[in-house]
Amino acid sequence: MNRFALITAAMIAAASGAAAKDLTVRSGEHEGFTRLVVHVPQDTGWVLKHTKNGARLHVALKDATYDTSSVFRRLTQDRLTAMSQAKPGAALELEFGCDCVALAYLFKNTMIVIDIAPGSLPPSLISDVPLPVLPENRKHEPAPGSEQALDTLALPLLNQNANGFEDQLSTRLLQGADRDIIDLNIAAVGPRASTSKQEVFLPSDLEMNIQVTSILDDLEGLLGPDIPELKKRRDCVSSDELAFEDWSDGRPFAVQAAYLRSELYQEFDTVDTHKAMELAKLYAYSGFGAEAMTALNLLADQSLETDRVAAIGRVLDNGPLTENNPFAGLQRCDSDAALWAALTEGHLQEDANLTAIEQSFVRLPDHLRRHVGPALSDILVDGKKLEAARRVLRSVDRVNTQTNASLAHAKASVASAEGDAPKTEALLTEAIEASDATFEAPIALARLVDKRWRERGAISPKELELADSYTVEFRHADIGEMMQRTHAVALSLGQEFDAALDALAELPEDEDTADALNRVVLILTERAEDATFSRRILALPQKQADQLTTDTAIAVANRLTELGFSRQARALANRPQDRLRTDELARVRARAALLDQRPHQALLELEEDHTEEAIDLRAEALQAAGEFAAAGALMRGAGRTDDASRFYWLADQTDEAELAQSEKFDLVIKSTLGLTAEVGRLPDTPLADAENLLRDSAETRQMIADLLGTLVEN
Structure with missing residues (x-):
């Protein structure tokens, strides 16, 4: 590689890593292994190294941060127990809960795939392989009139x-x-041919029996x-093969449906399968999913075409499909199948053809655009395609004639992704108050309460009353538990902490309830008065205490130390499941040890912590142990000369103080030396001696006043 190529590569690497990048980490459980997928820009350098009980992922992106918020929601095994990043740009630390190894590879040049499975690292493939010893090349004299090129170069190959x-x-x-x-x-990784498709140059006289x-x-x-x-990926379905636009002939729906129903049954009540299929397609095209499924049930034989019609019918009434999806994996296609694949799968794939999806959506009839537009917008927002989501909603607005709860909810999702908080709140309120709102209203209220919690805002009495009513109204619905959790968080925002914690105690113990518990406890820690906080936290059941996250436990423990509850704070900061933010947990335990008059234990907790907060705690512990000189040396090493001089003054080692850099303690030490100096006496002249004592007394009072004034001012 020449110098120009090196300079070009360095410039490309610097440009690719110059901007901060948010890297989304996704997860999944498979039989025998846990998979993590990190999405990175193309041509990004990366390295995965094994550490003790874990691994470390380095990505060549400056200030890159990892979004791991959804990782543990999908994990059911304990192969991966914790993930952390010290600061933007630092490596992603993985901690394993088993004797596991991690294997990584790059997929499609944009996804780092990490598989974690039980096992141990294999030995190096070349650790025991000695360096090869090639046979010595013998010098052959070329035959007269012949060229010495091919035979000499082919010797290593021909001799072995x-x-x-x-x-x-x-x-x-x-x-x-x-x-x-x-x-x-x-x-x-995958099936491939062992030999290259390109022709290989071989000597003409070489036997062709070598593989x-x-x-x-x-x-x-x-x-x-x-x-x-x-x-192997599924073959794409063309728009002509699906022929969705031909599922209706343009006549009014009532006319077409009446004709097809009249022709549905033949002689002896046998079903005309062709008419039944046409009727099912008409129902699906008109937005009647359940009716389309009923018409398909008249068919005895199932085919790929019936599966597609059934999938469209189910998604119109019930949302994304969980199984038996004939459109799965077809978002990459350049046809109408891409749109129905996105709607049936419920999320945007990496290889999704956005142009085909949007063009297919625009070609839908007006009633279907109004029906599926909000759902498609939510899918695009989740896939971080905000501009495409805005185009879809503008298309719905052009055919929408009245306020729609689902449309307002979709617009709120776009506004939230854009970071427009006032617009988000206004649209969520509009979705809640819309006349056609059914399930959209409680879901919009849940999102509004979530927004208020994240912003640490307040909740109005009307919204709190609405959350209470939805809890009762939807208690037997699928969203019943979600509304109970929303009500509990809303109660905490309304300062009703007892009711909030009591409401959570009635919910089943699962991950969602634990998340709501952490939210309520954080608001309790931040806003409750001392009596309410201590009463509810000290009475918290052990099962709920174990469900607190590390962040919540640290916040609660810090306030407990402020109130003097050292034993409870130490218990929260010493849980075996907390493997992240270990330095902060150690500082909490150090404060608890200082409350218990155990300064040496505090020093042990802070042994490997070198932050400013840890230095202050270490100095406090040394002062409590009476080791003022050591505290002064600690402060001087941290570059805090004033504090160092104070500790040296307390240790009566004023010669160690750097008085030239500390005006405050220069005066203090000089005053101290003056106050401790012996008074000169004149025993032979009593009157002069008395006058000298009076003068010394006045000077002493003045020095004391100056000393106290200096200490008070500073």
Whole structure:
């Protein structure tokens, strides 16, 4: 690589890592392993290194932060127990809860896939391989009139068998890769041909009975079962094959439906399958999903076409499908199938064809645009395609004639993603108050309460009363528990902490209830008066205390130390499940130890912490132990000369103080030295001696006044 190429590569690397980047981390449980997927820009450098009981992911992006908020919601095993990042740009730390190893590879040049599975690291593939010893090249005299090129260069190949030559070549390649001399561009895992499709240059007189294979073929068994082969993708469905626009002939719905129903039954009440299919398609095209499913039930035989009509009918009435989706994996297609794939799957895929999705949506009839537009907008917002979501909503506005709760809710999602808080609140309020609101109103209220909690805002009595009524109204519905959690959080925002915690105690113990509990406890810690806080926290059941997150436990423990509850604070800061923010937990335990008059225990807790807060606590512990000189040395090492001089003054080691850099304690120490100086007496002249004592007394009072004034001012 020449100098120009090196400079170009450095400039590209600097440009790619210059801007801060939020990296989304997704997760999933599989049989035998836990999978993490980190989405990165193309051509991003990355390294995964194993650590003790975990791994560390480095990504070559400056100030990159990892969004891990949804990782543990999908994990059911204990292979991954914690994830943390010290600061933006730092590595992502993974902690394992088992004797596991992590294997990583890059998929589609934009996804870092990390598979965590029980096992141990295999030995290095070349650790026991000696350096190859090639046979000495013998000098051959070329035959008269012949050229010495091909035969001499082919000697290593002709003098060894294929396996031996491959072993030596692969060893050299692996050694070069380990030393960063070469870069092995390994293809993605999956079926592939052993030989190259390109022709290989071989000498003309070489026997054609040699099979060339790759070392990766031999390593297939060593990769283990944790990296599954990529599945073959479904073939795309063209718009002509789906023919959704032909499911209605343009006549009024009542006319078409009446004709098809009259022709549905033939002689002897046999069903005309062709008419039944046309009727099902008409119902689906008109937005009647349940009726389309009823018409399909008249068909005895199921086909791919009936599956597609059924999928569209189900998604119109019930939302995304969870199984048996004939449109799964078709968001990449350049046809109407991309739109129905997005709606049936309920989320945007990485390879989604946004242009095809939007064009197909615009071609829908007006009633279907109004019906599926809000759902499609939510899918685009979740996929961080805000401009596409805005275009979809503008398209719905052009055919919408009145205020719609679902449309207002979708607009609120877009405004929230844009960070427009006032607009979000106004749209959520509009969705709650809309006349056609059914399930949209309680969901909009839940989002409004969530927004108020995140902003640490207040909740109005009307909204609190509405949350209470929804809790009763939807207690037997699927959203019943969600409304109970929303009501509990709303009660905490309204300063009704007893009612909020009592409401949570009635809910089942699951992840969602634990999240609501943490929200309520945080508001209790931040806003409740001392009596209410101590009464509810000290009476918190152990099961609920174990459900507190590390952040919540630290906040509660800090306030408990302020109130003097050292034992309870230490218990919250010493839980085995807390593996993140260990320095903050140690500082909480140190404060608790100081409350218990155990300064040496506090010093042990702060041994590896070098933050400003830890230095203050360490100095406080040294002062409590009477080690003023050590506290002065600590302050001087931290560059705080005033505090260092104060501790040296308390230790009666004023010669260690840097008086030239501390005007305050320069005066204090000088006053102290003056006050401790012996008074000169004149025993031979009593009157002069008395006068001298009076003068010394006046000077002493003045020095004391100056000393007290200096201490008070500072």
